[in-house]
Amino acid sequence: MITKGIRGAITVEENTPEAIGAATIKLxxxxxxxxxxxxxxxxxxxxxxxxxxxxxxPAKYARINLKWKDxxxxxxxxMAVPTGLAKCLRVLIVVNCSETxxxxxxxxxxxxxxxx
Numbered sequence: 790m791i792t793k794g795i796r797g798a799i800t801v802e803e804n805t806p807e808a809i810g811a812a813t814i815k816l817x818x819x820x821x822x823x824x825x826x827x828x829x830x831x832x833x834x835x836x837x838x839x840x841x842x843x844x845x846x847p848a849k850y851a852r853i854n855l856k857w858k859d860x861x862x863x864x865x866x867x868m869a870v871p872t873g874l875a876k877c878l879r880v881l882i883v884v885n886c887s888e889t890x891x892x893x894x895x896x897x898x899x900x901x902x903x904x905x
Contacts, residue, residue: 790885792832795824795892798879800899801838806845809838812878813847814854816897820882823893832883833861839877840869847878874903 799816802808813836820826834857836847848862867879877900884890896904 791888792883793886793890793892795820795826795882795884795894796880797882797895797897798877798900798903799897800874801842801876801878804842804844804876809842809845809847809878810850810854812898813850816878816880816895817851817855817882819897820880820895823895824884826882826884828855828857828860830884830886831857831860832885834863834883835881836862836864837867837879838864839867839873839875841876842878847880874899 797816797820799812801812834848834851838847846864848864851857851860851862867873867877894904
């Protein structure tokens with residue numbers, strides 16, 4: 790068994806706990822579904838947000854809404870690059886998997902522009 794990272798990102802409509810929570814759940818559900826991830830295979834998860842998203846912690850919504858109580862998670866600020874995408878939440882889910890597992894990265898809403 791090895792570990793691989795699954796990247797994802799989504800833009801958040803506004804800097805409110807409700808918007809951050811909704812975007813977090815939408816992105817994590819899409820990442821879990823597209824990659825057929827089982828909760829017990831998650832090693833850890835790292836969230837980053839741009840400086841304009843500081844109303845709440847994304848990990849809180851994974852812990853409460855998705856029952857990720859035993860998943861180690863961290864929330865960090867993204868680098869403030871002047872040309873960077875505003876109101877962007879990024880996620881790196883690290884999973885324990887087989888060597889043949891090919892992760893599918895998920896970019897939603899305005900973050901889809903990051904991978905054109």
